[in-house]
Amino acid sequence: MEYLLHILILIGIYTILSVSLNLLVGYTGILSIAHAAFYGVGAYVAALMALKLQTPFLLNLFLAVIASGLFGAVVGIPSLRLRDDYFVIATFAFQIITFSILNNLVDFTGGPLGLPGISQPNIFGFEITTHVEFLVLVIILAGVTFWISNKIVKSPFGRLLKAIREDEIFVKAAGRNVSDAKVKVFVISASLASIAGVVYATYITYIDPTSFTIMESIFIISIVIIGGSANLKGSIVGSIVLVALPELLRFIGLPNSIAANIRQILYGALLVIFMLWRPQGFLGEYKFGKESAARSKK
Amino acid sequence: MNSLLKAENVHKSFNGVNALNNFSCDVHENEIVGLIGPNGAGKSTLFNVITGFIESENGNIEFIGKVITKYPSHKIIKLGISRTFQDLRLIKQMSVLDNILLCFNNQQGEELQNIIFKSNSIAKVEEENKLKAHDLLRHAGIEEKANDLAGTLSYGQQKLLSIICCLAADSKLLLLDEPIAGINPEMREKILTIISELPSKGKSVILIEHDMDFTMRICNRLIFMDAGYKISEGTPEEVRNDPKVIEAYIQ
Numbered sequence: 418m419e420y421l422l423h424i425l426i427l428i429g430i431y432t433i434l435s436v437s438l439n440l441l442v443g444y445t446g447i448l449s450i451a452h453a454a455f456y457g458v459g460a461y462v463a464a465l466m467a468l469k470l471q472t473p474f475l476l477n478l479f480l481a482v483i484a485s486g487l488f489g490a491v492v493g494i495p496s497l498r499l500r501d502d503y504f505v506i507a508t509f510a511f512q513i514i515t516f517s518i519l520n521n522l523v524d525f526t527g528g529p530l531g532l533p534g535i536s537q538p539n540i541f542g543f544e545i546t547t548h549v550e551f552l553v554l555v556i557i558l559a560g561v562t563f564w565i566s567n568k569i570v571k572s573p574f575g576r577l578l579k580a581i582r583e584d585e586i587f588v589k590a591a592g593r594n595v596s597d598a599k600v601k602v603f604v605i606s607a608s609l610a611s612i613a614g615v616v617y618a619t620y621i622t623y624i625d626p627t628s629f630t631i632m633e634s635i636f637i638i639s640i641v642i643i644g645g646s647a648n649l650k651g652s653i654v655g656s657i658v659l660v661a662l663p664e665l666l667r668f669i670g671l672p673n674s675i676a677a678n679i680r681q682i683l684y685g686a687l688l689v690i691f692m693l694w695r696p697q698g699f700l701g702e703y704k705f706g707k708e709s710a711a712r713s714k715k
Numbered sequence: 716m717n718s719l720l721k722a723e724n725v726h727k728s729f730n731g732v733n734a735l736n737n738f739s740c741d742v743h744e745n746e747i748v749g750l751i752g753p754n755g756a757g758k759s760t761l762f763n764v765i766t767g768f769i770e771s772e773n774g775n776i777e778f779i780g781k782v783i784t785k786y787p788s789h790k791i792i793k794l795g796i797s798r799t800f801q802d803l804r805l806i807k808q809m810s811v812l813d814n815i816l817l818c819f820n821n822q823q824g825e826e827l828q829n830i831i832f833k834s835n836s837i838a839k840v841e842e843e844n845k846l847k848a849h850d851l852l853r854h855a856g857i858e859e860k861a862n863d864l865a866g867t868l869s870y871g872q873q874k875l876l877s878i879i880c881c882l883a884a885d886s887k888l889l890l891l892d893e894p895i896a897g898i899n900p901e902m903r904e905k906i907l908t909i910i911s912e913l914p915s916k917g918k919s920v921i922l923i924e925h926d927m928d929f930t931m932r933i934c935n936r937l938i939f940m941d942a943g944y945k946i947s948e949g950t951p952e953e954v955r956n957d958p959k960v961i962e963a964y965i966q
């Protein structure tokens with residue numbers, strides 16, 4: 418039972434990550450490979466605050482969101498004024514730099530040994546300790562993330578993002594500041610991703626840099642693509658499929674070491690299969706990416 | 716007559732080829748200026764420079780008394796200049812209505828903080844804009860297409876839609892790049908009528924068009940350009956009978 422709850426909590430965490438990334442990759446058509454870094458920023462800010470200053474959960478959550486958004490602005494403002502491919506490279510650099518800082522700033526982040534003993538959330542005196550309580554917490558936070566994201570994509574700003582994905586020049590001619598809109602959605606996406614990090618850190622109570630690698634970024638991108646670009650519900654479906662499916666491998670009775678490898682192969686295979694036969698993902702209307710924005714033939 | 720747009724000595728070259736050669740022009744309020752000239756004369760480049768899509772090397776552009784030469788595009792356009800493109804541009808995967816809605820200028824709903832805290836007033840503005848968009852579509856005779864994807868319209872209807880998008884922005888100056896090229900006569904007449912009505916609504920137009928006869932019909936003034944130079948300027952009659960223009964057309 419705890420095991421099942423654990424899987425559900427992970428699905429909730431990946432829902433936060435993939436819904437927030439979908440704003441950027443799916444709706445706006447710009448690719449970031451730094452999503453795990455923002456996830457990590459959230460986790461480390463919350464963990465360090467809790468460990469060093471014993472500040473309460475909600476304050477840590479708030480600060481993590483702000484810090485992640487600021488990092489998003491620092492990465493996005495210079496690079497999003499240039500071409501989209503420079504942006505991809507900038508996010509790649511940020512991902513690598515973040516990982517090395519977490520890994521090498523031993524005195525502060527614990528380096529490869531990570532940060533153990535992170536306190537569990539205490540919200541106005543209410544301690545969150547059991548799996549059920551964490552599940553409720555993650556459902557609420559994933560719900561908030563989904564609600565905000567849904568508000569955004571349904572708003573005129575969301576319409577602007579979709580238009581940018583299709584034809585920036587038209588949007589420019591409509592008198593809109595394209596790079597400004599891209600920076601805004603990138604900052605929002607980064608901020609929301611950090612929420613997942615805060616939950617993860619306080620749930621597992623231990624974090625180390627290996628949870629926030631570029632492989633993790635690619636995993637989140639896979640969820641977005643397989644669930645469906647530019648479809649928020651698709652990201653929930655994608656999270657369920659990609660988190661739960663590998664767990665099934667355990668039931669076949671494969672040893673853990675082999676299961677881990679097979680998991681990687683499975684993600685890769687799924688991505689290839691979807692790219693070939695269902696590029697719009699489970700629920701998406703659009704293919705992933707910019708030039709392929711054409712509605713796929715049904 | 717009040718001057719709306721004033722371009723002075725605008726210069727732009729691409730790889731040594733002068734697309735605009737110390738080009739100057741004036742547009743007054745409530746007039747339609749035809750910009751004619753052979754392919755490669757620099758007409759589209761002039762639009763790109765005015766709207767900030769391409770930076771000029773030299774020269775000065777003023778719009779409603781403001782020097783806009785170094786402004787970024789979005790700022791120039793928000794001041795009241797709308798444009799279409801020679802290679803038709805629309806958001807083809809969005810509905811006709813959404814394309815128009817995208818071009819209205821009063822979008823509180825594009826500000827993030829408003830999305831969360833001002834949903835009601837955003838919804839209200841959206842409803843008002845939708846009504847206005849439907850009016851524009853009705854006036855243009857394609858209201859029944861409102862919910863179709865823009866990409867599914869015929870080429871002529873798409874060109875019409877790109878002009879409707881400019882109208883939604885309610886700009887003082889419209890830069891229309893070959894709006895009637897390559898479309899059927901019926902749609903052409905419709906578009907010409909819409910353009911010819913604009914001065915009475917307080918708007919000015921620069922119209923790029925190859926066909927002398929059409930420009931003669933609706934333009935108050937013509938500018939003829941070739942190889943980045945302004946060759947001739949005046950009433951349609953004057954320009955048409957200018958020997959330099961006749962010579963260029965014969966070549």
Ligand SMILES: Nc1ncnc2c1ncn2[C@@H]1O[C@H](COP(=O)(O)OP(=O)(O)O)[C@@H](O)[C@H]1O
Pocket residue numbers: 729732733734752753754755756757758759760761
């Ligand atoms: N972005 C560009 N890059 C390079 N050359 C260009 C560009 N835009 C226009 N040109 C060149 O500038 C000249 C004028 O082009 P253009 O303004 O499109 O002419 P027109 O619209 O009058 O047919 C042409 O020689 C064209 O090849």
Ligand SMILES: [Mg+2]
Pocket residue numbers: 758759760801
């Ligand atoms: Mg041209």
